[in-house]
Amino acid sequence: MIEFTGVYFDGKTSRAYAVSVVFDGRTLHIRGVEGDYPALDIPLEDCTITPPLGNTMRSIQLPGGAQCQTSDTAAVSALERLTGQNRGMGFVHRLENRWKTAVGALAGLVLCVWVFVTYGIPFLAEKIAYSVPPELAEQMSRQAIEMLDRRFLKPSELDPGKTEKLQEEFQHLHSEIDPDSDYRLEFRKSPYIGPNAFALPSGLIIMTDELVDLADSNRELLAILAHETAHVKKRHGLRSIIQNSGVFLLVSALAGDITSITSTAASLPTLLARSGYSRKFETEADTVAALYMIRKGWGTGPFQAILLRITRDMADYPGESLLSSHPLTNQRVQHLRDIEASMPSGEAAE
Amino acid sequence: MTHFVCLNCGFSASEKDLDGIATCPECNVDLQPERPRRKDDSHTATITAPLGSQRCKPVFTGSAGEFFRIWIVNTFLTILTLGLYAPWAKVRERRFFYQHTVMDGQPFDYTAHPVALLRGYLIVGGGILLYYLAEAYNPLYSLMVFGIFSLVLPFLIYKSLRFFARHSVYRNIPFHFRGTLGESYKTYLLYPMLIPFTFGLIIPYWAFQRKKYFFGNIGFGTTANIFQGSAREFYKLYGLVVVLLVVIIFFSIPILMSFATMIPAPEAGIFNAGMIFFILSIYFTTLVVSTFVQQYIYAWTTNYCLGHSELGNIRFQSTLKAKQLFWIRITNILAIIFSVGLLIPWAKVRRTRYIIDNLTVIAGQGLDEFTAGVRPDESAYGDVATDFFDIDIGL
Ligand SMILES: [Zn+2]
Numbered sequence: 121m122i123e124f125t126g127v128y129f130d131g132k133t134s135r136a137y138a139v140s141v142v143f144d145g146r147t148l149h150i151r152g153v154e155g156d157y158p159a160l161d162i163p164l165e166d167c168t169i170t171p172p173l174g175n176t177m178r179s180i181q182l183p184g185g186a187q188c189q190t191s192d193t194a195a196v197s198a199l200e201r202l203t204g205q206n207r208g209m210g211f212v213h214r215l216e217n218r219w220k221t222a223v224g225a226l227a228g229l230v231l232c233v234w235v236f237v238t239y240g241i242p243f244l245a246e247k248i249a250y251s252v253p254p255e256l257a258e259q260m261s262r263q264a265i266e267m268l269d270r271r272f273l274k275p276s277e278l279d280p281g282k283t284e285k286l287q288e289e290f291q292h293l294h295s296e297i298d299p300d301s302d303y304r305l306e307f308r309k310s311p312y313i314g315p316n317a318f319a320l321p322s323g324l325i326i327m328t329d330e331l332v333d334l335a336d337s338n339r340e341l342l343a344i345l346a347h348e349t350a351h352v353k354k355r356h357g358l359r360s361i362i363q364n365s366g367v368f369l370l371v372s373a374l375a376g377d378i379t380s381i382t383s384t385a386a387s388l389p390t391l392l393a394r395s396g397y398s399r400k401f402e403t404e405a406d407t408v409a410a411l412y413m414i415r416k417g418w419g420t421g422p423f424q425a426i427l428l429r430i431t432r433d434m435a436d437y438p439g440e441s442l443l444s445s446h447p448l449t450n451q452r453v454q455h456l457r458d459i460e461a462s463m464p465s466g467e468a469a470e
Numbered sequence: 471m472t473h474f475v476c477l478n479c480g481f482s483a484s485e486k487d488l489d490g491i492a493t494c495p496e497c498n499v500d501l502q503p504e505r506p507r508r509k510d511d512s513h514t515a516t517i518t519a520p521l522g523s524q525r526c527k528p529v530f531t532g533s534a535g536e537f538f539r540i541w542i543v544n545t546f547l548t549i550l551t552l553g554l555y556a557p558w559a560k561v562r563e564r565r566f567f568y569q570h571t572v573m574d575g576q577p578f579d580y581t582a583h584p585v586a587l588l589r590g591y592l593i594v595g596g597g598i599l600l601y602y603l604a605e606a607y608n609p610l611y612s613l614m615v616f617g618i619f620s621l622v623l624p625f626l627i628y629k630s631l632r633f634f635a636r637h638s639v640y641r642n643i644p645f646h647f648r649g650t651l652g653e654s655y656k657t658y659l660l661y662p663m664l665i666p667f668t669f670g671l672i673i674p675y676w677a678f679q680r681k682k683y684f685f686g687n688i689g690f691g692t693t694a695n696i697f698q699g700s701a702r703e704f705y706k707l708y709g710l711v712v713v714l715l716v717v718i719i720f721f722s723i724p725i726l727m728s729f730a731t732m733i734p735a736p737e738a739g740i741f742n743a744g745m746i747f748f749i750l751s752i753y754f755t756t757l758v759v760s761t762f763v764q765q766y767i768y769a770w771t772t773n774y775c776l777g778h779s780e781l782g783n784i785r786f787q788s789t790l791k792a793k794q795l796f797w798i799r800i801t802n803i804l805a806i807i808f809s810v811g812l813l814i815p816w817a818k819v820r821r822t823r824y825i826i827d828n829l830t831v832i833a834g835q836g837l838d839e840f841t842a843g844v845r846p847d848e849s850a851y852g853d854v855a856t857d858f859f860d861i862d863i864g865l
Contacts, residue, residue, distance in 0.1 A: 127576070129642030134691065134840035136576060136641060170579075173562060174536045176569035177577055187642040189576075212562070215543045222539035225546035226812075232549045 121145070122198055126190030128158050141188065143199060148180075150188060158186075169200050171209035174216070237367060242397070245362035249355040254322075257358065261322035268326075269308075276307035278329050283307060286338050290345055297346060297412060298353040305345070307332065315430050319348040321357045334429055343409055343423035350408035356401040363397050406452055410459045420456040427452055524833050530826040532570030534816040540566055541815040557587035567818075568638070571826055574837050581644075582637040620659065628654040635688060643840055648694065649687035657683045674708040675701050677771070685775050691840040693782040699775060707770050711763055718759055761799055766792040776829070783834025790828050798824055 122143040127136045128150060138153040148167065150160040160182070168181040178196035180188045190196060200206055215221040287305055294303040303323040310316075315331035325348045327341070335341045351357060410420045431449040544559035561584045568578040597619070605612035628651050635647035661676040678701040685697040769790040776786040802817035 131642045134641040134643045134837055173565050173569060174532070174540060176566070179579070185642075209558075212543065212547070212558075216540045219539065222542050225543045229542065229546040229549060232546070236549075 122195050124190050124192035124195035125153070126188050126192065128152070129187045129189070130158065131185030131187060139188065141190070141195075148188075150182075160186075164199065164203055167199075167203070169196060169203065169205050171206045172197065172200075172213040233370070236370065241363050241366040241370070242359070245359045245366060246355075248362050249358040252321075252355075252358055257321040261320035261324055264320055265324065265326070272312045273308040273310045273326070273328075275309065276329050277309050278307055278332055283332065286332075286341055289338060289342055293342055293345055293412070294349050297349045297408065301352065303349065303352070315433050317344050317348055319351045319357065321352065321355065323352050325349070325352070330433075331430070334433060335426055337422065339418055340422040340426035343413055343420075343426060346409035346412045347405045347423075350405040351401065353408075354401070354404060356405065360397055360401060402452070403455060406455055407459060410456050414460060414463055420460050424453045424456055526574050526831050526833060526837075528571055528573040528826050528829055528831065530570055530819075530823045531572055532566060532819055532822075534819045537566055537819050538812075538815040554588075557584040557591055560584070560587060567822055573640070573831060574833075576641050576837075579639040580637055581639050582633070586633075624654040624658040625651065627658055631684065631687075640690070641837065641840070643691040646689045646691075647687055648689060649683050653683055653687075674704040677708070678704040681771060681775050685779050690781055693840055696780040697775070697778060698780070699778040703774060707767065707774075711767065714766075715759070715763065722755055722759075758800070761803075762792070762796045765795040765799055768792075769795050772825075782840065784837075785832045785834075787830040787832065788828055789830075790825065794824065795821075 123141065125138070125140050128139040129136060137158060139150050139158065140153055142149045142151075143164065146163060148160075148162045148164060150158055150162065152158050162182055166183045170179045170181065172178065172193065175193070177189050177191050178193050179190075180196065180199070182188060200210065215225065290303070290305050294301075301323050303325065305325050305327065307327055307329060309329040311330075313328060313330075315328060315334045317325060317327040317331055319325045325345065327344070331344070332341065406423075409423060413420050413423055427449050540562060544555070544562055547555045548559050561580065561582055564580040564582070568580040571578045601612060601615045601619070604615045628649065631647045631649060635645040638645045657676075657679045661672060661679055664672050665676070678699065681699065681704075682697055685695060685699070688695045769792040773788045773790055776788040779786055798821050802813075802821065805813040806817055
């Protein structure tokens with residue numbers, strides 16, 4: 121026998137009737153407290169119990185659109201167990217009702233986000249990046265270079281004779297590192313960016329006149345080109361775009377509908393994740409370039425030299441921070457030395 | 471002498487004035503003799519408080535701790551299911567706020583079924599994916615998708631309002647929304663398109679029409695809300711906002727300029743510390759000013775629209791203060807940023823409580839006399855779209 125008091129609404133008017141409810145094991149007997157309305161006997165299996173939520177009132181939907189509300193949550197929970205309704209939401213409610221499980225959910229949430237950001241998003245981004253059709257990559261790259269040409273780059277003023285040899289050596293280089301794709305090397309003058317090089321997803325590599333002037337030998341420039349070729353081969357450009365938008369989507373989804381706040385605050389985690397991702401890609405490209413140089417028997421010396429010289433020179437250029445996201449040069453140079461040191465000496469001399 | 475009242479609209483007149491007429495001149499409903507007046511309420515009928523009126527204050531009974539637990543568990547489940555649980559989380563969050571809004575001892579309820587929302591999430595999600603794909607392929611296509619979207623938006627808002635009203639329930643009687651699709655297209659497509667041709671002069675009128683679309687078409691049970699606002703007041707509000715903005719800009723420019731000159735001239739390019747400080751202070755000033763203006767408009771509009779609404783014999787009084795709302799918003803933003811989002815539930819509960827606390831409902835004949843109408847089923851995809859794009863639909 122379950123007994124409780126509550127309020128009855130017939131669903132036709134907004135009038136509230138105080139009622140007492142008695143459940144005899146099969147049927148709910150609903151009786152008006154003042155007067156004889158309502159007087160209903162309804163089998164429990166015809167009732168729909170609304171899922172529990174926090175410490176709010178419970179309500180029972182009766183057939184025909186009527187409703188019974190009560191603050192006696194224990195009684196309704198007992199009825200709920202008898203009918204077997206709301207098993208899923210009842211479980212959620214039990215999680216929500218205790219601080220222990222709520223803190224557990226918080227820990228689980230942090231773990232999920234961490235796993236997703238470190239493994240999930242990069243994995244998905246890689247899958248997506250490799251399924252992007254070449255035409256799309258071509259079109260995106262064309263738009264990007266048009267924008268860069270308008271804003272930051274000027275036509276190259278280098279003597280074509282000077283770069284002819286480099287173009288030739290570059291043909292060898294990319295056919296050895298990535299034989300399946302097309303590559304092009306172009307030069308631009310940019311007092312804004314300074315000595316630098318970057319690759320677009322279509323395989324177009326842009327090198328600045330300033331970088332060519334800074335280099336002591338073509339071998340140094342080939343090290344840079346090997347690094348950029350690795351970026352294209354591993355689709356780092358596309359992957360980082362996809363990963364960054366993934367993080368941004370995740371943060372916005374987590375923060376929910378307080379849009380004005382997320383637009384301000386979401387940029388910070390996105391920025392942090394972006395620098396983490398780009399560091400990974402740079403190290404990967406450096407490794408490819410170093411292995412190539414070692415295989416050629418040149419060693420990583422030229423690569424280290426040009427990196428250090430670029431860093432020394434960079435401070436003079438204002439726009440550098442726009443394009444560069446490379447990790448600290450000292451760490452990169454150390455990474456190159458580590459690779460060379462780990463090689464058996466016979467292989468390096470080959 | 472006996473007074474007669476119309477239970478539908480609150481019209482009231484003495485037996486003598488009526489001169490034998492037994493139906494309400496506005497609604498054509500039979501007039502009822504008025505209930506005996508209470509002693510403390512013996513003032514004569516005014517437009518804001520009909521005879522025999524009861525003032526009743528809705529209260530918000532939810533606590534931040536209770537909502538934090540609900541929020542964190544549901545967010546976790548949403549992430550764990552890769553977003554599939556989102557509609558369930560949404561319904562639980564809404565139900566929390568509805569069920570803790572208690573008026574005259576009875577809570578509100580939100581009865582939407584998550585599966586209806588899920589369908590909407592999938593349709594809208596597909597549309598957004600299409601937009602981003604189009605944008606990545608060619609910005610021109612995304613412009614086309616945007617054009618299609620603005621054509622569909624009024625339909626989505628119309629659907630959304632119907633869904634929202636149909637599933638908002640009080641005392642087991644649902645609300646309803648009787649706005650037409652044509653009105654929606656006029657409000658959300660025609661007027662915004664006219665903005666450039668009228669040099670923006672239509673903006674206050676547009677704001678008025680948006681509110682009118684909601685407040686003029688919402689209803690509870692079979693009773694329709696009557697909205698008596700006028701566009702002129704909206705012109706006054708926006709005029710005041712413009713004056714306010716001009717004054718603020720006039721005073722803040724010299725201050726910002728002096729900041730800029732205090733810092734040594736740029737040497738190593740444009741990215742030096744002084745410039746960053748200058749940009750940050752502009753950003754911060756813009757944030758503060760725009761937040762204040764937003765809250766000012768929100769407070770005024772809510773107070774005005776509720777004050778000029780009449781739901782049967784019920785009237786509303788909202789006493790929101792822009793200064794308070796601004797303070798709540800700014801401190802909420804800071805709290806959320808410094809708690810890495812953990813105080814989002816506290817911020818939401820705090821703002822809701824302030825808004826509910828400032829609402830008074832003046833009921834002519836108590837809240838027992840509303841009747842339910844037919845209950846058509848509404849699809850949820852409109853609701854999801856407006857939710858996703860955070861479109862302002864009123865309350
Ligand atoms: Zn790189």
